Amino acid sequence: MSYVSVDQAVKLLRAGGVVGLPTETVYGLAGRIDQEDALKLIFSTKQRPFFDPLIVHVASSAEVQGLAAEWPEIFQILAARFWPGPLTMVTQKTAAVSPLITSGLETVAIRCPKHPLALEVIRKLGVPVAAPSANRFGKTSPTRPEHVDSEFGGSVAVIDGGACEVGLESTVVDAHLRDGRWHLRVLRPGGVSRRELAAELQKHHLNFSIERAESAASPGHLKAHYQPTNPVVILDRDFSDEDIKTRVQSQLGVRVDQVIRMELGSEPEQAARRLYQDFRELSRQEHGVIAIRRSQTGPDWEAIWDRIERASSLTMS
Ligand code: TXA
Ligand code: MG
Numbered sequence: 001m002s003y004v005s006v007d008q009a010v011k012l013l014r015a016g017g018v019v020g021l022p023t024e025t026v027y028g029l030a031g032r033i034d035q036e037d038a039l040k041l042i043f044s045t046k047q048r049p050f051f052d053p054l055i056v057h058v059a060s061s062a063e064v065q066g067l068a069a070e071w072p073e074i075f076q077i078l079a080a081r082f083w084p085g086p087l088t089m090v091t092q093k094t095a096a097v098s099p100l101i102t103s104g105l106e107t108v109a110i111r112c113p114k115h116p117l118a119l120e121v122i123r124k125l126g127v128p129v130a131a132p133s134a135n136r137f138g139k140t141s142p143t144r145p146e147h148v149d150s151e152f153g154g155s156v157a158v159i160d161g162g163a164c165e166v167g168l169e170s171t172v173v174d175a176h177l178r179d180g181r182w183h184l185r186v187l188r189p190g191g192v193s194r195r196e197l198a199a200e201l202q203k204h205h206l207n208f209s210i211e212r213a214e215s216a217a218s219p220g221h222l223k224a225h226y227q228p229t230n231p232v233v234i235l236d237r238d239f240s241d242e243d244i245k246t247r248v249q250s251q252l253g254v255r256v257d258q259v260i261r262m263e264l265g266s267e268p269e270q271a272a273r274r275l276y277q278d279f280r281e282l283s284r285q286e287h288g289v290i291a292i293r294r295s296q297t298g299p300d301w302e303a304i305w306d307r308i309e310r311a312s313s314l315t316m317s
Pocket of ligand 2: 133141
């Protein structure tokens, strides 16, 4: 156990340390953006490659000024509606943003989280923090403080902010103006759906379109990611346990004693909140395989299915 109060966390961050920070999406591994050692510690703690850039977390829109060289009208509209909240916006960076944060890119990803303890930490520290999800690289993101604790074997100080309300990561977008029309690109689907983004932009009578970017546009958004310990199999139709066992054993070469069926239910918000927690719980059973029937695939399920796809090792159709 390594739980700390907000004030203790701020002290650790001041000294260049890293802290498990509750946000409404998932727990982050936070370090101050103006200390290279803290940033390096984030990467080494997570065993994260340096080509995967970090999100800068601010406590208010006002802090964007020092970080972003451009903050277009479309981002102002979206920030006014969705901040604090699970939306990350990518724009040109200023010299104040270390290339360690952006993996050498000229752009920076910024978001204002909604969790009151995250906001309190950033405000008290007086400096924005960079924070990737607080899990080892490629693994399932933590949605409870004890997940962070077990992920790093108790070696990382964590603020207990309870269970995350959203349960999966923020939506990451960038925007380009071409011939008077805004092209908003979703680099990673997440806590704010495309439908919600569109509704807000329509209200402001903006000329826009929303596209889903190729995954390469968000460097860290790799095809295989978020993987729980037990393999995940997506079922395009009904299969018997025997069929699943046989296929997994022959195609993945792992022993399977039990097929564990994971139900998503009918409410996307609830499904998102439970997804990573269920991945972890259903991995406790040794030699189990987690089977998920492909159902509920409307626009409100985009982020959930993005994560399941990346977490999965096999699709049976
Ligand atoms: O909800 C979240 O966003 C959580 C919490 C802790 O805030 N954070 C999170 O961070 O998910 P991380 O590091 O696991 O994912 C950051 C994503 C990656 O897909 C990365 O490629 C993308 O943001 N990203 C960061 N900077 C970028 C940039 N300059 N251009 C494009 N994508 C960027
Ligand atoms: Mg992550």
